[in-house]
Amino acid sequence: MKILITGGAGFVGSNLALALRAQLPGAEVVCMDNLYRRGSELNVPRLQAAGAQFHRGDVRDRAAFPAGPFDCLIECSAEPSVLAGQDGSPDYLFQTNLVGAYHCLEKARQWQSRFIFLSTSRVYPIARLEAHPWREEPTRFAWSDQGTAGISSRGVAEAVDLNGARSLYGYTKLSAEQLIEEYRAAFGLRAVVNRCGVIAGPWQFGKVDQGVASLWVLAHHFQRPLSYIGYGGAGKQVRDFLHVADLCDLILDQIRNFDQWDGWLGNVSGGLAHSASLCELTALCREVTGRETPVATVPENRPNDLRLFVADCTRLFQRTTWRPKRDVRRIIQDTHAWVTAHATQLSKL
Template sequence: MKILITGGAGFVGSALAIALKQNYPHYQVLALDNLKRRGSELNLSRLKAAGVEFTHGDIRSKEDFDALPAVDAVIEASAEPSVLAGLDGTPDYLINTNLFGTVNCLNYALKHKANFIFLSTSRVYPIKTIETLNFVEEATRFALSDEQPVPGVSAKGIAENFPLDGARSLYGTTKLASELLIQEYNEFYGLRTVINRCGVLTGPWQMGKVDQGVMVLWIAKHYFQQQLGYFGYGGTGKQIRDMLHVADLYRLIDWQLHHLDQVNGEILNVGGGLESSASLQELTQVCQEVTGHTIPIKAVAETRTADIRLYVTDNTKVTNLTGWKPEIGIRRIVEDITAWLAENEKDLAPILK
């Protein structure tokens, strides 16, 4: 099998590329990336050592695809992933990458009749609707109630039939627009596709920032003994997310590559689920235990733009269709990332400290 991974030097793309090459040494795995995100250059030596073929290119450029060979499958893992991207009034890079870049990926896949696996985001679900959901305030977290004002949500989390009306961030909108185009290519061009709406992805080699990669950011601040803050929702740190280790995501993508007929045309919510969820307050406790460091955390009551109180993925559909479910919990995620920080401290300190 020949596979192209766009965003192949990014956190998710490089993890998938390296794992695929390790598990299928006879596969040809190509990684395409423009290396815009700081830290992605650190993955080049890792890709080379694994036998992944790297091409410096940009999905915004149709000409960059013309130089690529035919492949059997495309994994579209490229994106400007920040939920705050474009909110400063300059959304051009965001839209050109996340929407028009996806069109170039689709046309390349169509040209070679390649299967198309798309990594979308839970951010396609509207902010205001999520913020009006019924919840209970527990000792260390907010939790979803079973009784809700809209379909597609329960105490287990948010499912694929959650309403899509309303604003969701420019980032979420570009990904949803891409999803709509992918469905058209599937229906009218016969392109075989699957869309994965991923929750919070994390793991080693993610260059965490405030607006994207919060898990790594939180652990790194503990590791390097720097300050953090509980922002919004009263400053209590009770806002909750589920976390999916990239190794768990890889197991699903591996399955989809080899069984695409069984999920062709599907949209799947993919995340850590309730079992691998944590509030910032709970995450802080685990970070303290694993790193041995207690750091100052300020409380800021004011809620930030585009933030949400809680998001947990309901994995029922993807589990029923594929048998997949996440296996790596919060504590092991923290342990993995802490070990990675210790092993690569010299290279990572300038980026994460």
């Protein structure tokens, strides 16, 4: 089997390439990436050592793709920041996330490849999530069960009304989801869409606007200052986390049993059992790393921020026996072990 991973030197793409090389013996894995994300260049020797091929190329340019055909195309390239384009220059975001996804779809159509797309929980409209009733607990905010169709204390289900703004980033991903649907109808594309929440774990080069768990561990290890930004600055905003190794297990199952997964679109996330607030994350990082770092308070919200996001994965759990096996503590432990083992390289990023 020949598999192309676009964005294959990124956090998800590189972890997936290594998992595929380890668990699908004989699979030829090609990782295409333009190394736009700072830190992705560190993944290239890892990929090559694992027997994956690295192809430097940009999804904005259809001529830059490797020669096919491929049996499966996994689209993991993106400008993944929810703040992208907000500064008035959305060109890179649209060209990569929308035009790039279109180029991937065209390649999949030509090659008759199976297509796996990494979408995002950011497709859900911000105002609807923010308006849902919530309460304040000692260390976190929590959603109530009633108030908005599709949202409960378990989280946001796919049934929630999609009308409303969702950030430029969220728009590009929802548009790509819809384009996949059109390719399915027009050309018989066989495709799977995973709407991911926060993915975390080793080899994520976390920054303030993306990769919060890794950012938190890196800051604790290197004693760099952090901030609780928004919602009064108490660090009570909540996300659910999925260990990248759990995501890789699921995608492996999708590749192995593609006929059963063809047509899938839904939430893929840690869910309420794997959620944490920022201040809970701080406590965990202090415990695991044995180090403390100052955390400042910035009461004002940032654009596109969310008080709470937890995905309700009922639709997913009805379809598969797969469940996230690694909890938030394990995410922090594994990320810390990675930071400790690569401290010299990582201190320069």
